[in-house]
Every structure is written in structure tokens, then in C-alpha cells.
Amino acid sequence: MMRIDGLQYCNWSPEIFQQMAEGQVDCVHVTIAYHENFREMVAVIESWNRFFENFSDRLVQAFTADDVREAKANGKTAIIFGFQNPSPIEDDIGLVEIVHRLGVRFMQLSYNNQSLLATGCYEVTDPGITRMGREVIREMNRVGLVIDMSHSGERSTLEAIEISERPIAITHANPAFWHPAKRNKSREVLEALGNSAGMFGFSMYPHHLRDGSACSLESFCQMIADTAELVGIEHIGLGSDLCQSQPDSVVEWMRSGRWTKAVDFGEGSTEQPGFPEQPEWFIDNRYFGHIEQGLWDQGFESAEIRQIMGENWLRFFDESFGMQKAM
């Protein structure tokens, strides 16, 4: 069983790498930038390079789907880099190819707020993909950097699906029909994503779950079954959004970056300003087996469970990470 997680942002440590090994997690797309500029993001890659050097028996960076297959064969976890915000490319389209060379394979066009490229899901008005956004989408298509619209607004997301010549991803979110959070996606987005052969990763971040931390595994798996009917069984996977062991200062950086002097609560609130508790059926990387059991109990066939747990992501990696073929 190939196990691929479409997004995590943990406070990385030997303990977490050990849990990945125990959980037989073959690949994780990890966030390496929220609001960092290019040089700050490079410093984060440097930290990962030190992990790859010091934990070479456990971890390996993946640039291609075949790297993920090789990692699995060697009993390692493959790490794929991604940005939740386009801040690391600054205002410079040439950095798209540079970050791809460095191994970045996913980039969100906006994170909650308006960016140079697209609108975030918390803005009042979403005017759609910007002039630079259209140029950057073309360049991302060319080099094989996947467009991720997890934190973007409705119109920007629909336009990104339309403009992009290659399938895009929503790496970590859930459908709004199940839990109407601003970050969760409309039926229209889900259908457009599936029809364009895009990928949707299901989040286990409590703010995206019905009943939050108290969400039941049954409800989560029923939601996956309902979403599969809209998006298509071959276009769904996991994107846990696991933020294990992070101090609350990190969620403050994620939400407020350097764009406000005030506190922005994002998906939280004054009553719940920090990271929420994980649901008991998904605490850390050792819990992927619970999801598999939940999908089985929901009535999915074993081939479908393999698709959801990793095979769909792997096929998407095969199709997405290389240079664009001539049309």
C-alpha cells in the first residue's frame, strides 16, 4: 500500500521521522514557506538538506514520482517541497524555474490574502487571476510546478483550473457541503477540479472538519465517499495538513506573517487562537492505518482504498512534475 500525504507542516524532528517510518508513510509533501521571501525560503531548504544528510537512512528528497517509488523500495519516506504562498518567487517570474530546480513541486497562488497572482479565501472580493498570475501559471505549467489553490478564493480557483493547461491540485481542504468553512470548497470547484483531472486532498485539520476535533472517522469517510461522486475516485487523496508539535507562535506566523501588526485569527478565534487538537483517529503519522480501516468500513473496495491512500497522488506526480510536453 503506497501511502502519500498531500500536505504536512510539522515541527520536524527525529521523533516525527520515526513516526513516519512506523506509519510506513512513503511520501509527504511538506510546506517550506508561508510568507518567506526567496532567500528565507532557501534557508529552510538548507535545514532540510541537513535532515537529509543526518537522517539519510530514513528520509530522501523526491524530485520525481520515481524518486517516491525508490524511497518506498528502500523503506524511506520521500519528501516533496511546496509553498503555501507565492512569496518566495517575489515579483520575479524567473524564480519559478529556479525553485523547481531546487525541488519545489507545489505552489499555492495565494494564502488567505490577495497575492501578486491570485486572491485568498479570506478577502471580501475576488477579482480572479492577476496579469502576473496568468504569466506565472504558464511558466509553472512549462517547468512542472503544480498550482495549488487550497487557500485561494472561489473565482481565482475556478480561473486557475480554466487557465492552467495542466491539471492543478487542491492539496488540503474538504468540501463546503460537509463543513462550511471558508477554506472548504464549493461543489462547483470540486466538479471543475475533477473534470480537469486535478487532485483533491482531504484535510484532517480540525477547522476543516465537521464537529472540529470531535469529528468522527465515520463522518470523515462518509464525506470522502460523497466527494468521490463529485470529483471522481481517481482524483482524490489525502492532504492531512498535520501541524504536529508546532508552538502557537507558528500558527501566528502562518496567519499574520508580516502583513499585519494586529493578530489575525484566521480559521481560529479569540476563544481558540492556537493550534486545535487533532481528532483521536489521526494524531500523527502512525495513524494512516486508521484511515484505511475507516475507508474499508465505509464500503470502499481495496483498489479504491489504494487509489485514495497514494496511487492517485503518485500518478499525478508522474504527469505533473516534468517539463511540459509540446502541445
Added chain:
Amino acid sequence: MMRIDGLQYCNWSPEIFQQMAEGQVDCVHVTIAYHENFREMVAVIESWNRFFENFSDRLVQAFTADDVREAKANGKTAIIFGFQNPSPIEDDIGLVEIVHRLGVRFMQLSYNNQSLLATGCYEVTDPGITRMGREVIREMNRVGLVIDMSHSGERSTLEAIEISERPIAITHANPAFWHPAKRNKSREVLEALGNSAGMFGFSMYPHHLRDGSACSLESFCQMIADTAELVGIEHIGLGSDLCQSQPDSVVEWMRSGRWTKAVDFGEGSTEQPGFPEQPEWFIDNRYFGHIEQGLWDQGFESAEIRQIMGENWLRFFDESFGMQKAM
């Protein structure tokens, strides 16, 4: 005949790329930084990426020796990146692996002046490789970034050869016994380089030539024969230092960077402040055949000429650009 040039810094243009094709030049190590910091150097790579995209029928970036072989098979010129100064890694050893990932394969530890790593050839006193220099040499050895001491001082160069666990290069210089310029190398350096399986590239930059721009091809080829006896025929190649079509403002940047407000003439003088004229037997990339003819007339055998023109560099690339094998 594999033709590899161990260093050029031209004012790159379609005309020069055309001349490379006409001259059947299979590979050029090009300088992408003199005094640039990391972010500025990345902008230079971005410019090269645009060349690779727009002249994909002529040029291709090489990361490995096999990329050079493939370029030759496809009738293209392979471009390998290098720094003449360690300024792009700033004070951050983690940037060594980052720039290697971006394709940088040569880095000089110092350029004329003292750097954070080593001493340049124009300093009065050379105290040898610095503390950071020793760390960076180990890291360059680990990832496969070649140490280049072309512009470094005598003691720093000898120490670099000694400290480095992998062979180093002097990509572009000539022996001081032939022409006693500060940049040219002593017998001791040449012998130590050859004994350590390092590579020496012969410069055709007039300030490095006996009689400058008026140097004869016969004298140049006699010098190669004399140097081969010291360094070994398998450890020599070309490193033309061709700076074609550059305005004099560029040689000012090379010499003065941001380290002085005054004019530094470097290898020039008040009488000759700009770029000197090339010798008539090596004007541009179409002239490599002249060198081959000169070597033939000097009495080299054809196998030796193939070594000097490219095969030695190619073997060195094979041995140098990959991760260090476990000792």
C-alpha cells in the same frame, strides 16, 4: 574531437552562441559570479535559463559529464556554471549544496583579494585557508563542487590542494616560469596540482601570455609542452578566459566590485585599463582549430591533443561533479 573550454566570461549573445556552434565547442565552463551575492547570482542563472529556453537548439545546461556527452551527440554546446569568487555563498555553508543543486560546478575560493575562505593573489600576505575555508572545502568535496584556485595566493593554493580530499582545478592560468604575472602559477603549485590529480587550464587572456596580445601560437604551444612535463599530460586542458565583447565597465566590476571606491587596475595598468586585445590566433570560439594545429606542429601526438582539447576535462568532470563516495 571533444572540445571543452575550462573558462569563459563573454558578453553572451546569439552571435557568440553561433560561433560556439561553428567552432564545434562541446562544452564551456562559464563564469556566473564575480562579486554577486546569492540573490544576485540567482538572477544571473535566470538569464541563462532564458538563453537555454530561447536557444534550446544550440545550448543546454550540463550538470554531469554525461550531459556534456549528450550535448555533443546532439550538436549542442553544454554550459557549466562556475563562480570566480565565493561571494554567492555569503557566510552560509548551507549555500554550497544549494548552488550545487542549481548546477554550479566550480567555485574559486578567492578572487584577487582575501575572502572568507582563502587569500587572493594580489594580497601582500597569504595566511592560508581560513577556518571557514576548511569547512567549505569539506562541504564542496561532499557535494561535488570543484575548488578552483585560479586567482588565489600561493600558500592558499598549496593548502587547498593539501586539504581537499578530491582533486582541485586551476581552470585558467599559465605557469609563471613562462610569464611571471601574479596570476600565473609557480612550479611548486603545478607539481602539487599534478601529483594530486588536479586539472590545469591554459589561459589565452593576454595578461597571462608572454608578450601579451603579441604572444605567438608557437610560444604558447611550447609552454604547454613544458608544463605537461611538470603537471602530467593527463592533467592539462584549456581555460581560455575569453571575455569576448565585454565593455570595459565589466572589467572594472571584475576588479573593483564593491570593495573599493577607487579604480583597481588588477592585471591592467593606467596605460591599459580595459580589456586587452586577444592574440590573433584565438579571437573567439571559432579558433579552437588553431590551437589543435599549434599542438600538432609542436609535436604532440593525436591522442595527447584529444586529451588537452577536452578528454582530460571530461574525465575530471566524471570524477568530480557527483557526491563524494564514502571513504
